[in-house]
Amino acid sequence: MSEELHDVRLTVNGATHEIRVPARRLLSDALRHDLRLTGTHVGCEHGVCGACTILVDGEPMRSCLMFAVSAVDHEITTVEGLTNPDGSLGPVQQAFAECHGLQCGFCTPGFLTTITAGLRENPAPTHEEARDMISGNLCRCTGYQNIVKAVERAAELSS
Amino acid sequence: MKPAPFAYRRPGTLAEAVSVLAGEPDAKVLAGGQSLVPLLSMRLASPATLVDINAITGLDVIETIDANDAVDGQYGEHGGVRVGALARHAAVLASPDVRRVQPLVSMALQHVAHATIRNRGTTVGSIVHADAAAEMPVVLRLLGGSVEVEGPAGRRTIPASELFLGPLQSSLAHDEIAVSAYFPALAPGAGVAFDEIARRHGDYALVGAAAHVDGESVRVGYLSVGDVPTVVDLSGVADDDLGEAALAHLDPPDDIHATADYRAQLVRVLTTRVVRSARDMAEDA
Numbered sequence: 001m002s003e004e005l006h007d008v009r010l011t012v013n014g015a016t017h018e019i020r021v022p023a024r025r026l027l028s029d030a031l032r033h034d035l036r037l038t039g040t041h042v043g044c045e046h047g048v049c050g051a052c053t054i055l056v057d058g059e060p061m062r063s064c065l066m067f068a069v070s071a072v073d074h075e076i077t078t079v080e081g082l083t084n085p086d087g088s089l090g091p092v093q094q095a096f097a098e099c100h101g102l103q104c105g106f107c108t109p110g111f112l113t114t115i116t117a118g119l120r121e122n123p124a125p126t127h128e129e130a131r132d133m134i135s136g137n138l139c140r141c142t143g144y145q146n147i148v149k150a151v152e153r154a155a156e157l158s159s
Numbered sequence: 160m161k162p163a164p165f166a167y168r169r170p171g172t173l174a175e176a177v178s179v180l181a182g183e184p185d186a187k188v189l190a191g192g193q194s195l196v197p198l199l200s201m202r203l204a205s206p207a208t209l210v211d212i213n214a215i216t217g218l219d220v221i222e223t224i225d226a227n228d229a230v231d232g233q234y235g236e237h238g239g240v241r242v243g244a245l246a247r248h249a250a251v252l253a254s255p256d257v258r259r260v261q262p263l264v265s266m267a268l269q270h271v272a273h274a275t276i277r278n279r280g281t282t283v284g285s286i287v288h289a290d291a292a293a294e295m296p297v298v299l300r301l302l303g304g305s306v307e308v309e310g311p312a313g314r315r316t317i318p319a320s321e322l323f324l325g326p327l328q329s330s331l332a333h334d335e336i337a338v339s340a341y342f343p344a345l346a347p348g349a350g351v352a353f354d355e356i357a358r359r360h361g362d363y364a365l366v367g368a369a370a371h372v373d374g375e376s377v378r379v380g381y382l383s384v385g386d387v388p389t390v391v392d393l394s395g396v397a398d399d400d401l402g403e404a405a406l407a408h409l410d411p412p413d414d415i416h417a418t419a420d421y422r423a424q425l426v427r428v429l430t431t432r433v434v435r436s437a438r439d440m441a442e443d444a
Contacts, residue, residue: 003164004166004167022164023167024161024162024165026162026196026200029161046196046197046200047196047197047276050273050275053275056278056279059278060274060278061275061279062193062279064196064200065192065196065279066192066279067192067211069169114275135360135361136273136274
């Protein structure tokens with residue numbers, strides 16, 4: 001049996017893409033495989049680890065818990081969309097580099113998107129709020145201390 | 160970790176969605192998908208069709224209902240809040256009206272997964288998913304709320320006491336869609352509280368408890384201690400006996416996350432804690 005395909009128009013980082021995918025194509029897979037935007041990483045694939053977090057209309061969401069077919073009508077931002085217009089690192093990315101907020105880097109795209117949205121909502125987080133902001137993302141390398149520092153540094157850079 | 164194939168429908172109206180469901184017994188409704196998509200990915204569920212209701216307008220309402228608007232007292236003495244099927248947890252949690260009218264909803268929502276999941280997941284979806292380890296079903300049950308559903312024969316209201324049949328099993332028919340959930344308001348002078356113990360913040364709770372205190376009435380709802388959200392009436396029980404009195408009605412399970420003994424201990428601790436906290440709120444009011 002051949003699987004039904006759907007024409008899906010996705011708006012990602014300001015660009016419009018037309019893809020033809022089965023309904024079961026996870027948004028994370030559509031981004032990585034169909035659009036070749038491999039910055040979004042796939043960890044647990046059931047919403048626990050946070051590596052695949054993207055911004056949907058500016059709000060962080062798990063791309064592994066959405067289907068590409070349901071992502072029409074939304075503005076999607078991936079880690080590739082977090083750089084400044086001139087291609088230099090955005091403030092959260094810059095802060096991660098400065099504070100050694102990553103080691104292997106696998107979880108990093110999910111942190112960057114989550115923190116970008118978090119700082120938009122709360123531009124000057126306390127230490128506790130910075131920890132809370134990243135509580136839905138797992139990192140197995142850093143021990144989180146430098147990621148918390150990066151949140152605080154990113155807030156400084158953005159102010 | 161990829162879902163099995165399914166047919167996908169994205170109806171623009173509720174009537175259309177109901178008719179798709181009526182024609183396909185093995186269909187599931189997709190709202191936020193934060194519980195459903197993992198089940199599909201792990202192939203614990205493989206429905207033939209998914210009916211995505213996200214394109215239906217008007218389902219994301221969050222509204223307070225005045226007692227005076229009630230017909231035949233259908234909304235209780237004090238009114239309440241109604242939350243539509245597409246209202247995301249995050250929007251419900253952010254609503255000052257919800258917090259004012261029924262603070263228990265906001266208290267419990269803070270414990271629902273992480274902010275990122277709450278941005279997509281819906282409160283009504285979480286309720287009709289009927290997971291006994293979830294927060295919002297027990298809140299609805301404790302407050303005596305209800306769910307409004309639409310099916311081929313029109314709308315009906317299912318009281319929370321008749322909604323939860325078993326693990327992940329609600330009394331909705333296969334061709335019915337939950338349109339909204341109704342949480343009765345906190346009565347003047349009453350108090351509520353919520354607390355849970357989880358391994359990590361945002362995980363499913365090993366045990367959770369919600370208390371409702373109104374005058375002499377003391378009731379506590381529990382999550383993760385049985386197959387369905389369970390409410391125990393503890394009115395008239397002395398403070399020191401609350402935990403044991405609750406355990407007389409509960410049979411906490413043993414599983415890989417916690418032993419039955421440990422869960423029983425959590426029931427004792429949480430029961431005392433939430434009843435005390437709800438009482439403090441009632442006294443401060």
